[in-house]
Amino acid sequence: MKTVCPVILCGGSGTRLWPLSRKSYPKQFVPLLGETSLLQDCAVRMRGPATAPYAKPLMLTNEAFRFVVPEQLSAIGIDPGPILIEPEGRNTAPAVLAAALYLSDQDPDAVMLVAPSDHVVPDKAAFHAAVAEGLITIEERGDLITFGITPDRPETGYGYLKLGSVPDTSGSAVPLDRFVEKPDLDSAKAMLADGSYMWNSGIFLFAVRDIIAAFKEHASALVAPVRQAVDQAQTDLGFLRLDATSWEQVEGISIDYAVMEKADNLSVVPYAAGWSDVGSWSAVQELSYPDVDGVAQTGDVTTIDCQNVLVRSESPAQTVVAMGVENLITVAMPDAVLVASMDRAQDVKRAVTALKAKGAKQAESLPVDHRPWGWFESLVIDDRFQVKRIHVHPGAALSLQSHHHRSEHWIVVKGTAKVTIDAEEQLVSENQSVYIPLGAKHRLENPGKVPMVLIEVQTGAYLGEDDIIRYEDFYARK
Structure with a gap:
């Protein structure tokens, strides 16, 4: 049996669930429907059944979320596979092609299961049964597989798939006739009554070599720059950064427009066990x-x-x-x-x-700012002073830094902090405080095994986050 390589797309920054989902921390990372995030739910679902060979998930994200992704997966006990960093968002076609080329270099016989990180698919067993049907079709016909959601209402917010025939109850793949753009209400009602239309889920399954061949045939202009971006990618702290210069030459286009709507070897696996893109x-x-x-x-x-x-x-x-x-x-x-x-x-x-x-900052930024070492929250902002709550993960550390325009007071309220001020190091425990003079080189670390929380009081003429000079950083931030 061929290895299934899950590919999770988690670089999006949707606005339809504002104010909870914002550009700085979009919906795939928030606990929208329970204690875990949509990304975590997706990663659990993509682990596959114990009876099938599933590889570790390959993640595609961007610079802003490169530390959020492994942190969230680690929190639920999932060790991610490669994490590819896109220099800029270029829609789904370049991302899928980059994943396919990377996987082809590792295992040219692999099959890739591509899914957005922000969908809800509650029945894991039914999902993998559908994947198993798709694998049979790939083995028999070499088709590119998409998953069609059986509609239960005349929805105008989704694209549709017109099937070559009305599907039976077996769940077997059906040839795809064509893609249909988001319809008006009357058209959606007619398609629901017809019975041969399904919602386009945006979840795909194909053999790596087959999707690469499809790109070469239908979107050849993408292949060379994406191939170069993968070949010239640089390893950085366990991430793989796609080459930015090559990526600049890549057209931004969805995989539907670039390949799927043009290919003639497409099949649809019907799925009726519950699905939502949580789009509103x-x-x-x-x-x-x-x-x-x-x-x-x-x-x-x-x-x-x-x-x-x-x-x-x-x-x-x-x-x-x-x-x-x-x-x-x-x-x-x-x-x-x-x-x-x-x-x-x-x-x-x-x-x-x-x-x-x-110019409202609430349009894109949350009051909690997530960083590789933890997060901080601004509690009070006024003229010449600011109060923050800072949460540092166990074993994590902020960069060695200084400021031109502000001094800081730190009061530890939970855990123990290791504080460096110029050449001096000290441990600061709960209910203790320390002063960092303007211009002093300083670093904050959590040497313990529990989160460390402190209250920071900044005073000075300018309190912006860009007043940071970094000298050393464990997370290779510029």
Whole structure:
């Protein structure tokens, strides 16, 4: 049996679930529907059944998330395989081709299972049964496989797959007739009634050599620059950075447009066991087990006499009360609150556009800033001073750095900190503090086995994050 190599695409930065999902930390990394993130759920699902040879997942992401990905996988006990860093987002076709070329160099007989990191597929066993059907078709016909979701409503937010025939109940692959763009409502109703149309899931399965051949035939202009980007990739702290100069020559295009809509050896495996791309807050409501009144709530929330609502509080210090409302989305973050009609769920990205036009930092950035060593949160920002909470993972360390414009006070509130100030090192325990003068070279480390938390008070004429001069950094940041 051929080895299945999972390929997880996790570099996206969607805006449709603002304010929880933002460019700085998009939806695949947040615990949207439980205790684990969508990326973690995807990685568990892509491990495969014990009866089949599945390789470690190959991850494709970008510079901003290169440390988030292994951290989240490590937290659930999954050791990732290669992590390829895209210099810039170029849509799915170059990413899939880069993965295929890399895998071909390792095992030209491999089969790759490609999936976005931000979808919900709750039935793992049914998913792998569908993959097994696809593997049979690849073995028999050498087809490129996509997975079609059996529609249960006339959805206008998805692209469709027109099958060559109405699928039977066996789950066997069916030849694909053509792709269909997102339809209007009347067309969606007609396709639902027809029975030979399915939603396009964006999940693919193909032999590595077959998809490379398809790229050479249908999107040949991509092959040379992506091949060069892979060949000239540089290893960096366990990541593989695709060559930036070569990547600049790559056209940004989806795999559907570049290859799948042109190939004549496509088959669709029907899938009816539950799937969502979680593309709107209305989808989140449906997936959040609403009660008999259609009320779905998360966090410190109280609802009274409400119908068909989603109410979320994303801060333990923030309570949200909804009373006598219908068809409403309310998502409360510490720095932003979304209130929208349920039938406008697909328009949330317009709010992000409006905020960006105003220069509002809430458009793209969360109040919590994730870093390789942990995270920090700004608690108070005022003229000439700022208060932060800083969380440092066990064994992690900030860079050796200095500042031109600010001094800092650190008060440890949990764990023990190892602090370097110029040539002096000291351990600072809970309820102890230390002062870092302006211009001093300093480093903060967590030598313990539990997270270390401190409160930082900055004072100075300028408090921006760009007032950092790095001298040494364990994470090779510039």
